[in-house]
Amino acid sequence: MKKFKRTFLGFLIPAILIAGCATTPEEHILDLSENQLKLRSIQTRSFDTNDKEKMMRSIMATLQDLDFVVNKADYELGIVTGTKFAQNQVLKMTVIVREKDKNSLLVRANAQYGIRAINTPEPYQDFFDALGKAVFLSANQID
């Protein structure tokens, strides 16, 4: 009986954990369940420059250095999109540049790998490190 109980528990716990992970397909349309504020700070950095064109060109160069193909870019809207093939999966990334104030720019990046959004800080940190080197500026964490 005791053994049965333990086995039962052994299955129940993973089952609950899996269920915790699951969402209905429709929920993914807006994907608002994540901690938005935290995600925003992971994906955003500010740079002390107001040269939007240089920033955008550096973003494109950085994406290319990271083996991305740049698919789209629009200066007016400040959007750059790139795609990379990694381990037979598609890694897509969109970077948006907008003015924070007169002397600084906000850069927000978001990426998805296959059918999953990348929500962990490390990949974004790597990206902003590379971008910072390309523009000779440090990427500042936003509050």
Add this chain to the structure above:
Amino acid sequence: MAKERLLVLALFVFSLAGCATVPVSALKSPETSLKSRQIEMRQFDTQDELKVLSATASVLQDMGFTLTEVERRLGLIVGSKERDATVPGQVAMAAFADILGAAGGSSSNALSQIDSVQTILVSCVTRLNLEKSRVAVRVTFQRVVFNRMNQVSRLETVNDPKVYTGFFDKLSKSIFLEADKI
């Protein structure tokens, strides 16, 4: 014994709790980035970025690409084309496997798995160098290969230096300038 089982269970639980399996190094600079930059990038002795961009567009057109995206201000051209991707050797092997399967009494369908169509994507970015004296062009080719069932069978970035040399040869002829390695 019980410990071992607990460990297995714990590992199982952890692996599920992780939920996502995005490779940690997804956006890390690859060690080969300098090498691929040398392959994919050339510099031209001109300050006229627009001239280089428009020459790039016409070279891509020569190669049969349709241009899908252009951004003049940032120096970007993106194009794509669909072409046949059949490899004769692969067809022969698949046919052989199917015949063997049939002879053995099973219904294998290797012929439907062979490469059939490929989409070739190209992206060119031009940029004035820091001294604003020369224009650098960086080009990347990607291939998406579909099998006969119309499923994606391969996604790859083209790494063959010959492809890039060929492209830059055409480009330098088109703008009457030597393409210099970086």
